Amino acid sequence: MKDLADDRDRGRTDDRDRTDDRDRAKDPVDTWRRLAGDSVLLDGFHALKHAVRFRAEVLVAVTGDRRAALALADELAPDVRDTLDGLLVEVPEAAYRSLVPRPHPTAVAALAVRPSREASLRALTATHRTAPVVVLDQPRNLGNAGAVIRLAAGFGATGVVTTGTLDPWHPTVVRGGAGLHFATAVERLTVAELPSGPVFALDPEGEDIRGTKLPDDAVLAFGSERSGLSPELRARADHLVSLPMRPQVSSYNLATSVAMTLFHWSAAGGAPIG
Numbered sequence: 001m002k003d004l005a006d007d008r009d010r011g012r013t014d015d016r017d018r019t020d021d022r023d024r025a026k027d028p029v030d031t032w033r034r035l036a037g038d039s040v041l042l043d044g045f046h047a048l049k050h051a052v053r054f055r056a057e058v059l060v061a062v063t064g065d066r067r068a069a070l071a072l073a074d075e076l077a078p079d080v081r082d083t084l085d086g087l088l089v090e091v092p093e094a095a096y097r098s099l100v101p102r103p104h105p106t107a108v109a110a111l112a113v114r115p116s117r118e119a120s121l122r123a124l125t126a127t128h129r130t131a132p133v134v135v136l137d138q139p140r141n142l143g144n145a146g147a148v149i150r151l152a153a154g155f156g157a158t159g160v161v162t163t164g165t166l167d168p169w170h171p172t173v174v175r176g177g178a179g180l181h182f183a184t185a186v187e188r189l190t191v192a193e194l195p196s197g198p199v200f201a202l203d204p205e206g207e208d209i210r211g212t213k214l215p216d217d218a219v220l221a222f223g224s225e226r227s228g229l230s231p232e233l234r235a236r237a238d239h240l241v242s243l244p245m246r247p248q249v250s251s252y253n254l255a256t257s258v259a260m261t262l263f264h265w266s267a268a269g270g271a272p273i274g
C-alpha cells in the first residue's frame with residue numbers, strides 16, 4: 001500500500017478527476033476518453049510494467065487480450081503481476097485500437113497521472129544530489145529524448161531536463177522511454193532555471209572527458225542534434241568536455257553521447273545502482 005505522504009511527494013492531489021476500480025471495470029473505454037487529454041499514455045506492456053514498478057498512478061489500463069497480457073506478466077514481471085491483474089481490463093480488440101494512435105504488439109495501453117511540475121522541480125533541485133541531472137539543450141528528436149530518459153532511469157540519474165520546445169512527456173517520448181519517465185524526474189525548463197551544480201557541457205571541441213571525474217552533483221548538458229549547444233548553455237557551462245572520437249568523424253548521436261557520459265560517471269564509482 002502506498003502511503004499518503006508518498007502520494008503527496010509525487011505531486012498527486014485528491015481533487016483530481018479520479019477513477020476507481022468500479023468505474024474502470026464498468027466502462028473502461030468511456031473512462032479512457034474522459035481522462036486521455038490530461039494523462040500520460042503508457043503504450044504497450046513494458047511501459048505499463050515500468051510505470052507500475054516506479055509507482056506511477058495508473059488511472060485506467062486496457063488490453064485486447066487479458067490472458068496474453070497476464071502471461072507476459074508471469075514471465076517478465078512477476079513482481080508486479082498482481083497489480084497488473086487488478087488494473088488490466090479487457091476490451092474488444094477494435095475498442096483497444098480506437099484508443100491508441102499506433103496499436104502495440106502486446107495490445108496493452110494505460111493512462112497515468114503526469115507528476116506535477118512542483119514535484120519534479122523538488123527532485124531536480126534537491127540539495128546534496130547523489131547523481132547527475134542530464135540536460136538536453138533544445139533537442140529535436142522525440143526518439144532521442146525517450147532513449148535518454150531510459151538511460152537516465154537505468155543509471156539512476158536525478159532527472160532529465162529539456163530546454164526549448166520539445167515536450168519531454170510527449171507520447172512518442174514516453175514510448176521511446178519505455179514508461180521509465182516515472183523512474184526519474186523529467187521536466188522542461190529554460191537555461192536560466194537549470195538546477196544548481198557544476199555544468200559539464202558536452203562538445204566535440206572540449207577537453208577529453210577521460211581526464212575528468214564527473215561529480216555526483218554534475219549537470220551534464222548536451223546540444224541539439226542539428227546545431228549543438230546553444231549560446232545560452234555555453235555561457236552557463238563551467239567545463240566543456242569531449243568524448244573520444246577519431247578525426248574526420250564529426251559527432252556522435254545525442255543519445256549515445258549521453259550513454260557514454262553516464263557510463264563514464266558511473267565507472268568512477270558514483271552510480272547509486274543496486
Ligand SMILES: C[S@@+](CC[C@H](N)C(=O)[O-])C[C@H]1O[C@@H](n2cnc3c(N)ncnc32)[C@H](O)[C@@H]1O
Pocket residue numbers: 201202203204205221222223224225226227228229241242243244245250251252253254257
Ligand atoms: C549530434 S551532436 C550535434 C552535432 C552538431 N552538428 C554540433 O555542431 O555539435 C548532439 C550532441 O551530442 C554531443 N556530442 C556528440 N558527439 C560528441 C563528442 N565527440 N564529444 C562530446 N559531445 C558530443 C554534444 O553535446 C552535441 O551537441
